[in-house]
Amino acid sequence: MTKEVPQIAFLGIGLMGAPMTRNLLDAGFPMTLWNRTASKCAPFASEATVADTPADAVRTADVVITMLENSDVVEQVLVASGAMEAIKPGALIIDMSSVQPSVARRHAALAAEKGAGYVDAPVSGGTLGAQEARLSIMAGGSEENVSRARPVFEVLGKCTRIGPVGAGQLAKLANQAIVGITIGAVSEALLLAARGGADPAAVREALMGGFAGSRILELHGQRMIDRDFAPGAPARIQLKDMRMILDEARAEGLTLPLAQQVHNEYLSLVANGHSDSDHSGLLLELEHINGARLGESAPRLKSGPKE
CATH class of the missing domain: 3.40.50.720 (NAD(P)-binding Rossmann-like Domain)
Incomplete structure (x- = not known):
């Protein structure tokens, strides 16, 4: 039957x-x-x-x-x-x-x-x-x-x-902590390399084959390079998740400095009008506070003539 x-x-x-x-x-x-x-x-x-x-x-x-x-x-x-x-x-x-x-x-x-x-x-x-x-x-x-x-x-x-009930949500909070913090790390790494004159696309490709390789670097690193911030997961949702992570940490008597910092960055990103950008758009907040844009090298000071 x-x-x-x-x-x-x-x-x-x-x-x-x-x-x-x-x-x-x-x-x-x-x-x-x-x-x-x-x-x-x-x-x-x-x-x-x-x-x-x-x-x-x-x-x-x-x-x-x-x-x-x-x-x-x-x-x-x-x-x-x-x-x-x-x-x-x-x-x-x-x-x-x-x-x-x-x-x-x-x-x-x-x-x-x-x-x-x-x-x-x-x-x-x-x-x-x-x-x-x-x-x-x-x-x-x-x-x-x-x-x-x-x-x-x-x-x-x-x-x-x-x-038991609630454990699935705890695992999701753990997932979102890793996702949010890693998006922040990829943003900083690519901006650092690009600002010094490296090609961010080449940096991403090289890193993908090493110990820093990750799904975030693969997918969201490419989004950052392409400046494709159409929402898969909106920044406002990532902010909500970071807030829940910190609330749960406080309830358990924990201090999570990295989660706190990334929460603050998403809070600023959303406050600056990017609530519906993809969460990989955290790069936009990093660019904003640095006055720099991914893919633009820093101006170099010209050396004077040698004596």
Whole structure:
């Protein structure tokens, strides 16, 4: 007997949610979609049901996926809108947004009161990873609930169970700390080399073959060289993540100097009007404070005639 395919409600059809929805539909999952800006659901209207409210979207769903911008939006959509009350017993909530670990634990408790399961499953890989179905999915929840979610995760990328509820969000914070700090390091390295007269593209190519090679240097280093700051992951989202990292560090009695410095740089970047630039646009803030531009060599002082 063929196992019944679960009905999915997907809340949040944005930069990440749209390609994830495409992959789930292509895999044959019946879906109901909701997005605050309803027009973003339009490309899928012939293949999925489009709901007017989050509560309407989740009412008959076996699996509810949220992919929203931050903790406040998840709270509004999942709880304040009445969606949590409308979820049927036995359903599984999978929050793939990046939220505070404490928020994930609270939402898991609310789900349990409704007889529903809960997994926090933030992702890394950006819009390209979402399109190519190779997201890194960091799951927090019971082994049973993560196992229930795996057929969905397998369509979207690779899942690693990190631990209990909230652990997925902790792993995402660790990921974003490395991403944000490394973007800062790549920005500084390329600007330093270019300012001294080196070709930043050649520097990137050389470094890719050595110990400094990384996915950030590969992808975002190229973005910096091309000055392509169209958002894959907007700077405002990276700033939000850096703020959550520092909040979690304070709650655990930790001081994270590198994370603090990078947070401050993203704060300035956003304040200077680049909130919707890609997070690799941190280079723009570095250029701003130095009065220098990547690819422009520093003027050289001419030596006088030798005596």
